[in-house]
Amino acid sequence: MNFDLTEDQSLLQSAVREFAENVVRPRAAVIDQSGEFPKDLFHQAGQLGLAGVSVPVEHGGSGMDVVAYSIVIEEISRVCANLGVILSVNNSLVCDPIEKFGNADQKTRFLEPLAKGEKLGCFALTEPNAGSDAANQQTRAVSEGGHWKISGQKVFITCGSDADVCVLFAMTSPEKKSRGISAFLVDAASPGFDRSRHQVKLGVNASGTVEIFLTDVLVPAENMLGNEGDGFKIAMSTLDGGRIGIAAQAVGIATEAMEAAVRYAKARRAFGKAIAEFQVIRFYLADMATDVDAARLLTRRAAAVKDMTKKNGGRYGLEAAEAKLFAAEMAQRVTTKALQIHGGYGYTKEYPVERNFRDARITEIYEGTSEIHRLIIAREIFRDAGLAIG
Amino acid sequence: MNFDLTEDQKRIRDVVAEFAATEIAPGVAERERKEEFPRAVIDSLAGLGILGMMVPEEYGGSAADALSYILVIEELARVCASVAVIVSVTNSVFCFPVWKYGSDEQKKTILSEVASGKSLGAYALTEPQSGSDAANQKTRAIRDGNGYVLNGSKAWITNAGEAGWYLVMAMTDPAAGTRGITGFLVSAADEGLRIGPPEDKMGLRSSKTASIYLEDLRLSESRRLGAEGDGFRIAMTTLDHSRIGIAAQGVGIARACYDASTEYAKTRETFGRKLAEHEIIAFQIADMKVQIDAARLLTYRAALLSEKPGVRFSKEASMAKVFATEAANTIAARAVQIFGGYGYSREYPVERFYRDARVTTIYEGTSEIQRIVISKNVLAEA
Numbered sequence: 096m097n098f099d100l101t102e103d104q105s106l107l108q109s110a111v112r113e114f115a116e117n118v119v120r121p122r123a124a125v126i127d128q129s130g131e132f133p134k135d136l137f138h139q140a141g142q143l144g145l146a147g148v149s150v151p152v153e154h155g156g157s158g159m160d161v162v163a164y165s166i167v168i169e170e171i172s173r174v175c176a177n178l179g180v181i182l183s184v185n186n187s188l189v190c191d192p193i194e195k196f197g198n199a200d201q202k203t204r205f206l207e208p209l210a211k212g213e214k215l216g217c218f219a220l221t222e223p224n225a226g227s228d229a230a231n232q233q234t235r236a237v238s239e240g241g242h243w244k245i246s247g248q249k250v251f252i253t254c255g256s257d258a259d260v261c262v263l264f265a266m267t268s269p270e271k272k273s274r275g276i277s278a279f280l281v282d283a284a285s286p287g288f289d290r291s292r293h294q295v296k297l298g299v300n301a302s303g304t305v306e307i308f309l310t311d312v313l314v315p316a317e318n319m320l321g322n323e324g325d326g327f328k329i330a331m332s333t334l335d336g337g338r339i340g341i342a343a344q345a346v347g348i349a350t351e352a353m354e355a356a357v358r359y360a361k362a363r364r365a366f367g368k369a370i371a372e373f374q375v376i377r378f379y380l381a382d383m384a385t386d387v388d389a390a391r392l393l394t395r396r397a398a399a400v401k402d403m404t405k406k407n408g409g410r411y412g413l414e415a416a417e418a419k420l421f422a423a424e425m426a427q428r429v430t431t432k433a434l435q436i437h438g439g440y441g442y443t444k445e446y447p448v449e450r451n452f453r454d455a456r457i458t459e460i461y462e463g464t465s466e467i468h469r470l471i472i473a474r475e476i477f478r479d480a481g482l483a484i485g
Numbered sequence: 486m487n488f489d490l491t492e493d494q495k496r497i498r499d500v501v502a503e504f505a506a507t508e509i510a511p512g513v514a515e516r517e518r519k520e521e522f523p524r525a526v527i528d529s530l531a532g533l534g535i536l537g538m539m540v541p542e543e544y545g546g547s548a549a550d551a552l553s554y555i556l557v558i559e560e561l562a563r564v565c566a567s568v569a570v571i572v573s574v575t576n577s578v579f580c581f582p583v584w585k586y587g588s589d590e591q592k593k594t595i596l597s598e599v600a601s602g603k604s605l606g607a608y609a610l611t612e613p614q615s616g617s618d619a620a621n622q623k624t625r626a627i628r629d630g631n632g633y634v635l636n637g638s639k640a641w642i643t644n645a646g647e648a649g650w651y652l653v654m655a656m657t658d659p660a661a662g663t664r665g666i667t668g669f670l671v672s673a674a675d676e677g678l679r680i681g682p683p684e685d686k687m688g689l690r691s692s693k694t695a696s697i698y699l700e701d702l703r704l705s706e707s708r709r710l711g712a713e714g715d716g717f718r719i720a721m722t723t724l725d726h727s728r729i730g731i732a733a734q735g736v737g738i739a740r741a742c743y744d745a746s747t748e749y750a751k752t753r754e755t756f757g758r759k760l761a762e763h764e765i766i767a768f769q770i771a772d773m774k775v776q777i778d779a780a781r782l783l784t785y786r787a788a789l790l791s792e793k794p795g796v797r798f799s800k801e802a803s804m805a806k807v808f809a810t811e812a813a814n815t816i817a818a819r820a821v822q823i824f825g826g827y828g829y830s831r832e833y834p835v836e837r838f839y840r841d842a843r844v845t846t847i848y849e850g851t852s853e854i855q856r857i858v859i860s861k862n863v864l865a866e867a
Contacts (some may be wrong), residue, residue, distance in 0.1 A: 096494075096552060097487045098786050162486050189676070357867040369512045377860035378853075384863045385804040392782035395773075396488045403489075417775045459805070472774055473767035482759055484767045 103348040115174040123175040141212010155210035161398040172347030176454035177301040183340030189216030192333045196321040217258035219249040230273035236265035243312045249307040256303030276326030278327035281319045287312040298453030335412045337418035342394040345458040352433035352451040390422035413475045414418035420468035426455035498556040505564035512622030516691040531602020533542040537580045551788040555733040565843035567692035568586035578729035579606025604649025609639035614620040620663045626655035645695035646680040666716035677702030681798035688840035728806040732784040735809035743773045771808025780809035799861035807855035817842040
């Protein structure tokens, strides 16, 4: 057992931190308010190799491990949770399934530009009536002369406003339920692929969240990802990895808020002394620091276990669910306390903890709610008991 | 980054887990009820080399790494928290400081005796009026010719009356405050050492806890640990290490609660379904698992750091201790609730786990002390 970063991981961390502080930070508060999708920042991150961190070099990625990827998302999210989730989606939800389930041709045509950050991807699974209950897909794909004709509606699609490529899920055999779902690689410029304006949200307000309307979109047969009926398996396996990204995002947001609270507590005076001298404030800080460290360890463990499964097979869904659940709930606790320590100033946009607090909120909801994660963990615990959990 | 145990670590963990299941578990409920010190168990553990695990072999120890030691405490605590604390005290707060600060002669004689398990060790810092505020020592050691005369009393001493050796902190120079505290090695055979009656405790009932009284107890200079005035530094360094052991004890108790709850939830039926098939119970057990894993990672991290030369790990040790012991309490309370009325009865062991968990946020530094340590470090780093 060894919890130290490798030299490569440390170097990557420094490089990403420098990019985040110098290039991303000046934009973070601005895009939070304007809602402008930071596509230029995505492309710049891509040039640094951050769009496909663990994609092999021959497919346009950086060829690093999943621990390195979690470090990237944490560092970027510290400064800007919007770019954090954009990169997490492109890495985990788009590049990952193409690398794992795509054929050679798909890797050349789709994966390479996505992993280089030349193109942006989105992941379209959720529908108005299929969120946590993802098997209940209403979007239909019908085979028609070498093409699939797809119609339906997707909601809450991060990066959807600006995506060039969409990993899209649709029912090919409704009677087979979850085994009738298939995955497609869809060019977002296809006729019939329409997007709403970006949805204004409580936080991560510049992540290009839109609804997607599909009206007889024609997708070439060779753009099916995996086999017909593999869609649900691909979606679930992909979300396991996505959850590591969101856990890292939560750790990044919380770290930023905690560090701001420490600085503020040392500088702000009340009743004749720095508020960091009050025991209650110190105890808040102690709990925040412990909480952040525990979440980071769970997140890196999940990433390390995923790395192991790439070599040796096996599963990492349990570790990913534990990390995501703990880190997301930790981020609520830590940003709440950070805001409280800032008092009235914490409630204003003058200090970034207000944004951290809003951004943290989504981490408990997307890519599997906390409730879904408890369900996943409980099912794993009682796996061999033959019980109906949930 | 690598979260796997080595083959050696797995082996020692498995040996101790097996021993705990076959040799400790059968008698534990009765020993706890009768407040019977587990002497035979401790003697067998001595045979396995568990009482001076990290001490070099030349001084009777097993030369194991810190993580192996932590894994052992965790496995012992999962079955019997009393055995875990007896072993933890001997290893962490007796063998460790004597190994690190003792003279060659002290190591060859006293340390060898304790690390090999011929005698148990105990640690006497706390006084009736000086617990968390450890600097406020009243016990005096006054120079007398080539030695010292000790007078005072120490409270809440684990292994009191069972130990062969005590590491006793005493004031040699009260005017110097914390820099006037010195450590001494006191033998159970020394004249002037009196052991008080055992405390009647909520939990850990088969471990022995009592006050000890030092009454004109004469020691030669060779019994002084380190230099005069080093005592407080030795005490604090020792506590950094021992807190990781108590964190592991918390993890072990929490695992016991989790395992019991999981089994019970599979078999107990209410409203026509197994308990685990009620979503809220399944979710509570999921939370236990996440808390345990987080506590474990914090504890293992602290153990790994504690072995790195020149690295300070007070913050990480305190994080592990406060998180793991508070998780143990939360999880134990949850386990009692899952068992319902049976959880409140001695028929099932969760009642014992609940009582045993309670002390872990108190001894070797309360949760409040841990938060003081953590926040001091966090503010200093910024």
